[in-house]
Amino acid sequence: xxxxxxxxxxxxxxxxxxxxxxxxxxxxxxxxxxxxxxxxxxxxxxxxxxxxxxxxxxxxxxxxxxxxxxxxxxxxxxxxxxxxxxxxxxxxxxxxxxxxxxxxxxxxxxxxxxxxxxxxxxxxxxxxxxxxxxxxxxxxxxxxxxxxxxxxxxxxxxxxxxxxxxxxxxxxxxxxxxxxxxxxxxxxxxxxxxxxxxxxxxxxxxxxxxxxxxxxxxxxxxxxxxxxxxxxxxxxxxxxxxxxxxxxxxxxxxxxxxxxxxxxxxxxxxxxxxxxxxxxxxxxxxxxxxxxxxxxxxxxxxxxxxxxxxxxxxxxxxxxxxxxxxxxxxxxx
Amino acid sequence: xxxxxxxxxxxxxxxxxxxxxxxxxxxxxxxxxxxxxxxxxxxxxxxxxxxxxxxxxxxxxxxxxxxxxxxxxxxxxxxxxxxxxxxxxxxxxxxxxxxxxxxxxxxxxxxxxxxxxxxxxxxxxxxxxxxxxxxxxxxxxxxxxxxxxxxxxxxxxxxxxxxxxxxxxxxxxxxxxxxxxxxxxxxxxxxxxxxxxxxxxxxxxxxxxxxxx
Numbered sequence: 001x002x003x004x005x006x007x008x009x010x011x012x013x014x015x016x017x018x019x020x021x022x023x024x025x026x027x028x029x030x031x032x033x034x035x036x037x038x039x040x041x042x043x044x045x046x047x048x049x050x051x052x053x054x055x056x057x058x059x060x061x062x063x064x065x066x067x068x069x070x071x072x073x074x075x076x077x078x079x080x081x082x083x084x085x086x087x088x089x090x091x092x093x094x095x096x097x098x099x100x101x102x103x104x105x106x107x108x109x110x111x112x113x114x115x116x117x118x119x120x121x122x123x124x125x126x127x128x129x130x131x132x133x134x135x136x137x138x139x140x141x142x143x144x145x146x147x148x149x150x151x152x153x154x155x156x157x158x159x160x161x162x163x164x165x166x167x168x169x170x171x172x173x174x175x176x177x178x179x180x181x182x183x184x185x186x187x188x189x190x191x192x193x194x195x196x197x198x199x200x201x202x203x204x205x206x207x208x209x210x211x212x213x214x215x216x217x218x219x220x221x222x223x224x225x226x227x228x229x230x231x232x233x234x235x236x237x238x239x240x241x242x243x244x245x246x247x248x249x250x251x252x253x254x255x256x257x258x259x260x261x262x263x264x265x266x267x268x269x270x271x272x273x274x275x276x277x278x279x280x281x282x283x284x285x286x287x288x289x290x291x292x293x294x295x296x297x298x299x300x301x302x303x304x305x306x307x308x309x310x311x312x313x314x315x316x317x318x319x320x321x322x323x324x325x326x327x328x329x330x331x332x333x
Numbered sequence: 334x335x336x337x338x339x340x341x342x343x344x345x346x347x348x349x350x351x352x353x354x355x356x357x358x359x360x361x362x363x364x365x366x367x368x369x370x371x372x373x374x375x376x377x378x379x380x381x382x383x384x385x386x387x388x389x390x391x392x393x394x395x396x397x398x399x400x401x402x403x404x405x406x407x408x409x410x411x412x413x414x415x416x417x418x419x420x421x422x423x424x425x426x427x428x429x430x431x432x433x434x435x436x437x438x439x440x441x442x443x444x445x446x447x448x449x450x451x452x453x454x455x456x457x458x459x460x461x462x463x464x465x466x467x468x469x470x471x472x473x474x475x476x477x478x479x480x481x482x483x484x485x486x487x488x489x490x491x492x493x494x495x496x497x498x499x500x501x502x503x504x505x506x507x508x509x510x511x512x513x514x515x516x517x518x519x520x521x522x523x524x525x526x527x528x529x530x531x532x533x534x535x536x537x538x539x540x541x542x543x544x545x546x
Contacts, residue, residue, distance in 0.1 A: 057449060081451035088449065090442025096464040096543055106450055139543040155450070165449075 003032035006195050007054060007163070012063035014049050023049045025220045027063070032212070033162075034193040036186075040206035041216030041243070047199045050216075051165050054197060055084045067163075082106055085156030085164040085194075089171045091148045093140035099125070099151055100136040106159040124154040127188065146177035153185070157192075166198045170205070182208060203244055207232075207251060215240050228255050233321075252321055253283035258300050261320055263310025266299065274311070278303045283317055290314055339514040340521075346499075347518060353494030354526050358481045361417045365424030365481075366474055372425075373432035374463075383433060390425040398423065398484050402491045416485065416493035423484055424477040431473025435466030468542050475534040482527050486519065496522040 008031070014024040024046035031037055039047040052058040053065060056077040065072045072080060093102050103121045112120070125132040128150040130143075140148055149169060156164055170178045186209065189196065200206050206213050207228040215224045215231065217239045224236035232248040232255075235241040244251070259279035275289050276299045289298055297313045340347060369390075376382040396404075401419045409415040439462045447461045489497025496519045503515030 055449060057445075078451050078453050081449060086446065086449035088442060088446060090440075090445070092440070092442040092444075092446025092449075094443060094447070094461060094464075095440070096467075098543075105452075109451060109456075141543075152446075 003035070005030040006033035006068060007031040007197075008066040009050070010064045010066065012050075012053065012060045012065060014046070014053065014058065015061050022046075022220050024053075024060075027222055029214065029222060029225060031195060031197070033195055035211040036189055036196045036198065036209060037212050037214060038198045038200055038206035038210030039214045039216065040200055040203055042201060042218055044220070045216035045218060046220035047201075047214075047216050048167055051167060051197050051199050054163070055081045055086060055165060057081075082109055082159060083161055083163070085161040087149075087152050087156045087164070087166040087169045089168040091140075091145075091152045093143075093148055093151060093155070095140050098137050098139060099130065099143070100132065102140065102151060103155045103158050105155055110159055112159075120158060121154075124157055125151070127157075128154045129184065130154070144177075145173050146181060149173060149181060150184075153188075162195060164194045164196045166196065168199055168201070171200070171202075185209070204251075207255065215243065217243075228252075249321060250284060250287075253287055253317065256283045256320060257281065258283065258286055258312060259309075261312065261316060263300055263312060264316070266308045266311050274299045276301050276306070276308075277312070279309055283320060286312055287314075287317055290317075334510070334514065336514050336517055339511070340518055343518065347522060350494070350496050350498055351522055351526060354482070354485055354496050354522065355529075357413055357416055357488065357494050358420065358478065358485050358526070358530075361420030361481055361485075362424055362474065362478050364417070364421040365428055365477060368421070369425045369428035369473075370432050370470060373429050373436060374458075377433050377436040387429060387433065390422075390429055393422050394426040398487050399490065402487065402493075406491060411492040413488075413494050415491045416488035419488075420481045420485060424481055427476040427480065428470075428473045431476075432466065432470045435469030435473075436462060438469065439465040468538065471534065471538055471541070475531070478530045478534065479527055482523060482530060486523055496520075496526075 009027045009029040012024065012027045013022055015022045023044075027046075027050060039050060041047050049058055053060050054067075054072070056072060059073075067075070067080075093099075094105070097105075100121050103124055104117045107117045107120060121136070122132040125136065130147055130150050135143070135147070135151075140151070143151065152169070156166075170181050173181065182205065198206075198209055200209075210228060212225065213228055213231055214222055215236075217223045217237070224231055224240050229252055231240065232244060232252045235244060235248075257279070258277060258281050261283075273295075274297055275293045275295050277286055277289055279300050280303050281289075286298060289295075297311045300309045300312055301307060302309055334342070372386055376386045398419060401422070402415060405415045405418055409418055443465065444457065444461060447457045452460060485493070485495050486497040486500055488495060489501045499515045499519030499522065503512045503519065506512040506515070
């Protein structure tokens, strides 16, 4: 995949006034256009500061950030922010305005005409699953946490920004709803192809969401930038190794889908009693199925049809992990 | 004469004094709101000016109202202007205290979102911070109104308008049959004005703040 750089950090550092150590240390990083980037690390590692420097909520102490060829310090901060979507953990919907009005915030600032705003708001609220007919006239206090953050995402997308900054957006949401929101964001991203910077301290979330992951350590240094598979297969430092934790092999299996592997043809006579698995399943699910059923192989079927596509064995899974730097599930999607 | 008979007999006076009472309190409340809220907006985010401003209005608040009215006789003379000046100063404390708390108490997450979405500083203040502080400010105005309705009665000592006239005339004629009726009529009037004020503020709150659930 071609990766034209959209945002470029060039020797960017930030030390807060009065602080003895840097909040972000000499960072150089090129963010490719249209990819989902997760910034991950422990508290105080500079991931949030890094993100907030992109829309100038925080100004770097030194270095430059270049957006599509233009140094952002030369762009008026307010107009820069209106071009960049922003979603935060606290959601921050305006409690005195209706849901409709909240989503319309940036288009109104940009002076869109009323009809265009109304259509856009309806489109977005439908897109995030908070239909305008039912929720448009309610106030934020009348929504659940999950619904509020869906509206938060719709508000950030309202003026169709190319870049979306998300600061632990699902951090305060219950685990079941969080998984739903993660899946829906990934679904949206497959259609939108925004450039997303997504801050999280949860490595599993970072792996699940990111096409590329930037790992920061406690010294506020970027220690590794790569695909989830790269990072799991070859952690750059001992810190990354410890941060990604145990079970990296199992993690890597979650990143790939059965349909991405070359399958062996099913034998003519068929494989009696072998369990069946749809091609959209992850390798992790395939392994689980093999272990659970004590079968020697699985029959892989097309989604929504019993038609066998081929068979998969334990050795195929092992081979898949040995081939480093193969495309990830996200790339193939 | 019974109290009700007295009231019917003096009904015209009762109405006129009521309107006067409303006018003097309304004017003072409006002035105190403009000054108090305006000053709060200037000082809410600066610790030294904020502490200083609140200290000054608190000290003023501790001056006995009777003394303040008498003190204002030499610059402002007798009559409504004197009373309005005193009431305005008394109204400042509850109004400023609430306005400062409201402005400072705005949800940081909402303010951060406003900044991140690209609202200018002015827009962040007028479109987010002030509306968020509004319910708390309104409570300050409501408390101030009740307080001023009570204090305004004392205004009659410097020949100010309102129900003070009934109360103080009653006081001067203690021992005569009409004294009790006069005082009761004054109290009833003040009570009614207070109820009206509560009603208006409840209505205003309903109309200007979204239901929370």
